[in-house]
Amino acid sequence: MRLARVIGSVVATIKHEALQGRKLLMVQPIDPYGEDTGEQVIAIDQVQAGVGDRVLLLEEGTSSRQILHYENAPIRCVIVGIVDHVELAAQPASV
Numbered sequence: 362m363r364l365a366r367v368i369g370s371v372v373a374t375i376k377h378e379a380l381q382g383r384k385l386l387m388v389q390p391i392d393p394y395g396e397d398t399g400e401q402v403i404a405i406d407q408v409q410a411g412v413g414d415r416v417l418l419l420e421e422g423t424s425s426r427q428i429l430h431y432e433n434a435p436i437r438c439v440i441v442g443i444v445d446h447v448e449l450a451a452q453p454a455s456v
Contacts, residue, residue, distance in 0.1 A: 364444060365390045365418040367410050371403050379434030386410060386440065388418060393447050404438035417442035 371385035384406040390399040395415075402420070407428065410416050419428070419439045426434050428441065 362441070363390050363418045363420060364393065364447070365402075365404075365416050365440075366395070367412050367414045367416060367440075368401065369412060377435055379436060380405070388416065388438075388440070390418065391415070393449055402438050404440045405436060406440045408440055408443055410440050410443055415444040415447075416440045417444060 365388040367386050368389050369387040371387055373380070373385065385403055386406050387401055388404050389397050389401050392398050402418075404418055408416070417440070419441050420437060426432055426436055428439055
């Protein structure tokens with residue numbers, strides 16, 4: 362799982378049947394500090410996220426298909442949570 366930020370929505374009038382009726386969002390993976398990391402991806406929204414939300418992104422096809430209950434769907438990324446706060450443990454002092 363990764364942190365990401367929703368940056369937009371995706372509209373597709375013609376799509377695979379597994380995607381029918383599902384909300385597609387464009388997300389930018391981020392680090393715990395909110396800085397962009399990696400390539401933007403399209404994800405299926407399972408939690409009613411919106412543009413600007415920080416989210417938990419599941420990026421593993423088999424797990425994503427299990428969440429959606431669709432074994433043969435062409436799906437890799439699913440938004441599974443909205444992040445309210447990230448709290449990091451204090452870094453140990455350097456010796």
